[in-house]
Amino acid sequence: MARWRRSGREARRRPGPRGHRRRGRSRRARPAGARRGGRRLPGGPRRRVPAHRAGPGRGDGDLGEALARGARAWQEDPADGSAAYLLRVLSARCRRAIGGTSGPLYAAGLVAAAQALEDGADWPGALAAGVDGIQELGGAEPGDGTMVDALRPAADAAPDGWEAVLAATKQGVRSTVEGVSRKGRASYVGARGQGHPDPGAEAVLTWLRAVREAGRAG
Incomplete structure (x- = not known):
């Protein structure tokens, strides 16, 4: 009998029949409008705010x-x-x-x-x-690896119109990829954040695009 006895841990790991979901292991439901890796702003432009993750990224x-x-x-x-x-x-x-x-x-x-x-x-x-x-x-100043790296170029380009604003903002986001953040929460990961754009700068680009789309729709 002893050789047929399973520990509690082994029993929990034992797969159930195909198509059957084991009791107590329900799948977490996503909120309405949510998408993998981000969340759609409900009721607003179909633009996602990236749900930046720790680990290899920043922040x-x-x-x-x-x-x-x-x-x-x-x-x-x-x-x-x-x-x-x-x-x-x-x-x-x-x-x-x-x-x-x-x-x-x-x-x-x-x-x-x-x-x-x-x-x-x-x-x-x-x-x-x-x-x-x-x-x-x-x-923060431009070059510190924060939202300012995207905001300052956007503001400087604003007199030239939306296309100039978005182009400058994209360049500002790209400028954060290889640097090490010196301000904000992204600075906590130090050099491990290199190779990833700053989340705050990316967010600026996201909502500036949404503002332009909302203006066009209005």
Whole structure:
């Protein structure tokens, strides 16, 4: 009898009949709109915020989810008013919903952009002011391997139109691939992050594309 006895661990490993799912091992359901490696922004442009993973990449793996929370906070309860007012509302929601390192940075940038619009700036000027606000709070400069590597070129190219903005942003993202991040959470992995673009910079490219698409649709 002893030779037929299985340990509990062996019994758990024993496969069930074909097509039969063993009890207690249910497959985790994906949220509506989710996709492998990212999450579609519900109700918005069909653009994914990358769910960056730790390990061979950069960062701590939660940026995509954090930005998706920020998007949902707006899409579930959109506000109405002037452009500057909307940026201020979005700033408060990003600070609360995104949290972490990125939440306060985006909040500061949006408030600075709102203030620039209230002072009479155009949209390129507001974008430049927003990037200044992010840099002032976070202390990052181009070359540090952060979202600023994508944002600063985007702001500099803004007077030349959307195509120039996106081209400059893509180049900024590519510039983070071989460097070692010196600021932000991506700096935690050090040289192990080389060969991968900075998640924050990639996210900037993602939402800039979404903003342009939304403008075209509107």
